[in-house]
Amino acid sequence: MFKKPVNNWKTSSPLRTSDRKKLRLKVASSFSIDTAEADVLVPEGILSVKFKSHLNESGVAYLAPDGDHDPLWFILGKGTDAQQEDALIIPTVYTLWKNPKLLPFLSTPKAVIPILIGGADLMIPGVVHCSQSLNEGQLVSIRKYERIDVDGTLTPMLSPPLAVGRMAIGSDQLQDSGQEKGKAVYILHTWKDHLWELGSKGDVPMSEPIKIEGGEDINSEDSEEKEQKQEGDAHVSVETIAAAAIQSDSDSTKTSTYTPDEVSQLLRMSLVQAISQSLGPLPASAFPIPATIFYTNHILPNRPNYPVLILPFSSAPSDDLSSTDLPGPDPSSITIKTSSHKSLTAFLKSAEKSGLISTKAPQKHSAQTDTLVTAVNASHPDVQVHRSFATIGEAEAKAVRKTLREEEEKKQQAAASLELDIRELWKPHLNSVELFEAMSESPSNLYNLQEVRSLLSSYFATHQLVNSHDQAYINLDRVLTMCVVPKPKLKSSKNKSSSAKAESEPQAEVEFMKRDDVIKAVLDTMQSWYQVRNAGDDVLPKKGKLSPIQVVMKIRQGRKVSTLITGFEPFNLVAEDLSEDLRKLCAGATSITPIPGKPANSGMEVLVQGKQSKAVLDYLLGKGVPKKWIEVHDVIKGKK
Structure with missing residues (x-):
């Protein structure tokens, strides 16, 4: 909800004493705490x-009141008044740090927390x-699950709350071992x-971590089987592998970590990966690269995302457990500081000595x-035989692409909800009246395009008019001929006899036409x-053909460029408001005049100074006008 900056903060103001008391009572009743506790949380x-959020939600x-004005509570949606009975007041992490037991909780592995902060919801495998x-x-x-050394024993512990959300499913569904996909919690704030x-x-x-007491372990069963499925697949989702790597409380509490030499080996593999994928194809002009930029932009992003699948632990216990049966470290912990080199200079010298890179020391002064x-x-033997792996980068x-895709989908859904409902309709008239009566349909009704197509298709099938040689053609009967084949026109009809002759003249002989x-x-x-009409509105249909809004850029009064908008009235737009x-919007002068050369009451023309077609187009789209109903013409260049 707050992964992007809020775009419209209003001025803050202290609550009145009466409103503060009502808020305190609501907090006390909503979270089942006494008045004294509520008094601390609503000071x-x-x-x-x-x-308003970046999604325009109020x-x-x-x-x-004091210090840095820590946010304590928030309300989302139209019911933003805490005094309303249906208003849902939500505590922030600042409030939950004061009273961690205010809400029931779920726990998730350490590797999942950055994903939640990035804007993702908590998935079922991550619980x-x-x-x-x-x-x-x-x-x-949401709390972080980790194992901490307590008196020489690795004990499962929980962090203070790090996120707030709403359950996507009930805990009974969450505890169902067959439920392995989908969302567990919709995240509201982190x-x-x-x-x-x-x-x-x-x-x-x-504060001292809290031991897990009560509740249910999720994803603790069959964890070994899950890991066997994941082994060798470097592109398993972070949520799944993080959840599958956690053993239950009854399992062995042993764990494994990489030694400094193993971290150095992983960093060297990251360098080889970078040379193979991105550095090797670079032209010579891209060098030299400063060491810190080389390390930050090329080595760190190419660290293995699942290092345990690339380099097994040499420090695995001697019992039946293998290294991949134990939780591995966070891949972001593979750094120069945790390696045997301890410094970037030493690592680069080692890589140069092995022939992977060439370096140059800075000049004196x-x-x-x-x-x-x-x-x-790039021709080094290790680079030539290197097999690529999934990287942190x-x-x-x-994750970024997924976030952007979700945001784009939300924008499209929001735009679709605002878009005008535009329907083109047709009513039987003159020659088509007899046809609709033959189809047993009322000639006084209005029909959309799909209904007309469906009725005609049924008529063709019922009267066996589909051409047996080519089904794309329809054989015309008398009713269709009277409707679709124009009558011949005589050059002159000066007297009644010629007019009568025109009425009695047979129509052109057309036996079939394309469907x-x-x-x-x-x-x-x-x-x-x-x-x-807008969504939900009940608007009567209007007679006439609907034409697109015309946005025309042309030169007026010598060399002044102007943008003219006409034909907007049928789309529920008022000239004065527009x-x-x-x-x-355009920071320029505008004017309203009747459309030149058109009869009175045929519409108004809005003029905007300057070449403003892009701004006008965006404005009309924002008002719900579909793009197909907007035509832009650039008369200045003589192009459409």
Whole structure:
């Protein structure tokens, strides 16, 4: 919800004493705490501030009165008044750090927390433990699951709450061992998101971790079987592999870590991966590269995302457990500091000694103090035999693409909800009346294109008019001929006898036509109607043919460029509102006049100074006008 900056914070103001009391009572009743606890969580002088999220969703945040104004509570949606009975008041992580037991919780492995902060929801495979009797839609907190050395024993522990969300399913479904896909929690707010950054941004409380007591372990059964399926597949999702790597509390509490020499080996493999994938194809002009940039932009992103699948632990226990049966370290912990080299210079010298790269030391008395990487050896034997693996950089890029895709889908859904419902309709008229009566349909009704097609197709089939030699053609009977075949026109009809002759003149002899041509000819004989309405509105259809809005750029009054908009009235747009909105949007003068050369009451023309077709197009789309109903013409260049 707050993965992007909030775009419209209003001015904060202290709550009135009466409103603060109502908020305190609501907090006490909603979270089953006494008045004294609620008094601490809703302090005197608490501030309220309205906002709109990056998805244009309204909300209210309640801020602490002193210091950095830590956000304490927030409400989302139209019911943003805490006094409303149906308003859902949500605690922030700042509030949950004061009272961690305010909400029931779910736990997830350490590797999943950055994904949640990035804007993703918590998936079912990423749940390790959950409270009992949770209902769908219930507010919950998310805690980090990890094993900590307590008196020489690795004990499962929980961090303070790091996220707040709503249950996507109930805990009974979550505990179903057959339920392995889907979302567990819709995340509303996390540690380090833009709402959290509004406050003091303090460290996570360093209080003693809480031992897991009660509740249910999720994904603890069959974890070994899951890992066997994942072994060898470097592109398993982070959520799945993180959840599958966690053993249950009854399993062995042994774990394994990489030695400094193994970290050095993984860093060297990352360098080989970088040379193979990105550095090798670079031209010579791309070098030299400063050592810190070389390390940050090329080595770190190419670290293996699942190192345990690339380099098994040499420090595995001597019993029946293998190294891949134990939780591996966070791949981001594979750094120079945890390696045997300890410094980037030493690592680069080692890589140069093995022939992978060439370096150059900075000159004395030079402003450049960083070692330079002057070349890489793409023909090195290790590079030639290297097999690519899934990297941290690829995983991060995939997460970013997924986030962008989800945002784009939300934007499209939001735009679709605002888009006008435009329907083209037709009514039987003149020659088509007899045809619709023959189809047992009322000639006084309005029909859309799909209905006309369906009725004609049924008529063709019922009267066996489909051509037996080519089904794309329709044989014309008398009724169709009278409707779709035009009568011949005489050159002169000066007297009654010639007029009578024209009426008695037979129509042109046409035995068959293409199916699409028949449908088009029938539509041409019918009256055009249209209906334009917002979602849920009940608007009567109007007679006439609906034409697209015309946005024309042309030169007027000598050399002045102007943008003219006409034909907008059928789309529920008012000239005065359109002119005023475009004046502010384009920061230029606008005017309204009757359309030149057209009869009175045929519509108005809005003029905007300057070449503003892009701004006008975006404005009309924002008003719900579909793009197919907007035509832009550039008369200045003589192009459409």
